Amino acid sequence: MSRIERLTWASAALLLLIPLWYFAADRATFIERPDDVLRALPHFLAQGDTWTNIGITLLRVVIGLAIGIVAGVIAAFVMSRSKFMGYVLTYYVIAALRTPSAIAAILGLAIFKGSEAGYILVVAFITFPYMAIGxxxxxNSADHELDEMAQIYHLNLFAQVRNIWLPLWHPIFSRPCATPMPCRGK
Known part of the structure; x- marks a missing residue:
């Protein structure tokens, strides 16, 4: 499919939402019509509270994503290094993966009673399993000879993460080699 065809289909899909929105607004009491929303939008965006609340929400999302990513990376590292912990953590990851996001949000609000931590932890909980699995x-698909090399050179965990695993995860972590030995990727 060409780029123009994809753009055409994407535009058609977005335009189809407008009549569906009118249809839903006519049949539900809690949905406003699109033209009413458009008329109220400038006033809504002009209020100072709107941008403050958007900023607070974005901060919560960023913190929650960071926590979920860090927790997922740590869990993935532990699962790939220890067979026993891999079995144990896999059950938690699968349970988190199979929990619908709406249920996680409702439980988070109920448990944390609308506190700041609740909002952040819900985002982290939803992010965590996807990071851990990926x-x-x-x-697990990485070259296991790198583990053997790290053991031969007695690299500590920090050195392994910095010099072996981070460059595998993303090329921005790769550094030019300072040794006469051939570098990975050259």
């Missing part, structure tokens, strides 16, 4: 699969 990173675990990537680590």
């Amino acid at each position: 990173m675990r699969d990537g680590l």
